[in-house]
Amino acid sequence: TMKGSVISVLVVLAVLDRLAGGLEHRSYDYTKYHTMDEISAWMNQMERENPDMVSSMIYGQTYENRNITLLKIGFKSTTPKKAVWMDCGIHAREWIAPAFCQHFVKEILGSYKTDSNVNMLFKNLDFYITPVLNMDGYIYSWRDKTTRLWRKSRSPGTGNCTCFGTDLNRNFYANWGMVGISRDCCSDIYNGPTALSEPEAKAVTDFLGAHQNEVLCYLTIHSYGQLILIPYGHPNISAPNYEELMEVGLAAAKAIKAVHGTSYKVGTAPDILYANSGTSRDFARLIGIPYSFTFELRDKGNYGFILPEDQIQPACEEAYQGAMSIVNYVHDKNFKSAATTATLANVF
16 A cells, blocks of 8 residues: 555665664664774764764874874863873774773763763863774774784885884884884884884874973873883883872772772883883873873783773773873862862862
């Protein structure tokens, strides 16, 4: 009948509309690992659903010409605000890291309307968040079982080297090429032909250079090892605010432990992991960003880079409290009067 066919057409249209809407109609699953396409669609969704709070910015291209995009989150302002930087996925195989960036965004956007503390953070600070910095490598690590443990970028070797990729976290202009690197381009810790040879490292460098007076805090998320690393990766170089960085890091580790009892160690890379140079953490501190930390998320090597999906949520919940502990410290130190006013408002 005519009526029947109209109904079936409407049903088909409804289904098509649903498919087109995709993520809008389906709640995003933060307890699973996601492909780059899914993460990109999720970034668009965050911007679409929170137009007053979230904008995106392309600040570079990968070797394979993908747009490196960050989410800028905070209350809109006519003047430049101080900022917190966070990047995830600089090493392709560390899948828990992009999962954490997404969890972090979900939490802060989900709580600022009801949590006066997060609301105040958004008034005074912008968050610049890059869920996957090494997009080429990340996509490659999803290809099949043989590529799952890929770490580096995907640029081809120079000269007569037939191997691919540079370790982006050895390619920054901070004691480049000094310790904890390899000059063999087939190595996982190959630091590239020159400092900033990789467009991904250069994109971060250029962005931070342009905003170095605004960025107060630099957080770069890795796995695994359950560590909070402070600058510097060179054993003979110490950060001028070493004591304070240790204090802030230890407070973050305490906040992490309070969630699920997970222990994190705090220190410089040479003290608790291994010496390294050319890292983004060291570069950020070197150009004057006072608070710079690397998080190494779960676990301690039992599953390593192949952390099971049932650990995504607890790993992110605890690390979120650690990150927020640092962000709150940095905020209160820079906006003392704002923090005091809020406290007084609560009292009276």
